């Protein structure tokens with residue numbers, strides 16, 4: 001029987017939502033992951049340190065007994081964000097990063113940034129104190145094709161911002177294109193990227209071929225195959241600038257399976273099994289630990305977890321539920337469209 005032991009992984013981009021949904025999904029993350037960067041796009045969003053403190057407590061309140069899980073909080077950057085509040089949150093250790101959503105980029109992002117000049121005081125302060133900015137890297141201008149939005153964002157927003165604030169540490173989240181991979185690899189420093197589980201598995205055909213499949217729809221949307229291959233290469237390379245951020249983003253099925261379905265794929269429950277499969281296919285099982293457990297903490301200036309997990313390769317496929325039931329309703333689990341043989345023991 002093949003086994004693989006690695007430091008306990010962390011998830012550097014996670015949506016836990018709130019209320020009944022939070023209570024229904026938290027255990028799927030805390031079972032395998034020790035820490036996660038928690039996205040702030042609630043309704044209303046987490047914009048102040050006080051909001052983050054209260055949200056963190058709501059997460060801890062529903063954590064399954066016995067699980068040790070550290071939510072790493074983020075603040076939602078707005079044009080009115082207070083540099084002093086951000087700095088206080090960072091220095092106190094409560095807030096790990098600030099999240100930039102271009103207005104309208106994804107679920108609950110209408111309060112995001114339109115005019116970067118207005119957010120500049122906060123960004124300048126972050127550059128000064130070494131606080132990372134997590135970026136949803138897509139432009140939202142209607143003229144730009146949805147499949148080009150990441151590449152255009154790099155050219156028209158991210159690169160000018162980084163030239164303006166070279167000391168600002170930027171995490172380019174959920175990289176989905178070879179353009180994103182190239183940009184990170186050719187940058188001198190202060191830039192890293194997270195890659196989701198599902199973008200290593202699906203390309204855009206999964207959403208559109210043979211009928212429209214809402215459970216493969218997420219933002220940034222999956223791209224063509226050449227991009228998926230570039231992501232796999234980056235993730236399995238061991239390059240410390242790439243690490244796991246699942247972007248696991250639950251929505252109840254009625255909000256996915258309708259005339260205007262929400263963006264988001266739920267992968268917390270089977271991410272480690274999917275990743276082991278991908279890394280095995282790439283002949284890189286020995287680099288899964290770097291991607292899932294080492295590169296992320298190094299980037300955020302944290303120690304890797306002391307505990308380990310052991311993954312076991314079963315002869316028979318491992319069964320995951322098709323859906324999980326939450327107090328908010330059913331949530332469909334990501335189906336990688338191949339049998340999963342690895343499981344966390």
Ligand SMILES: [Zn+2]
Nearest residue numbers: 015039247249
């Ligand atoms: Zn996200």
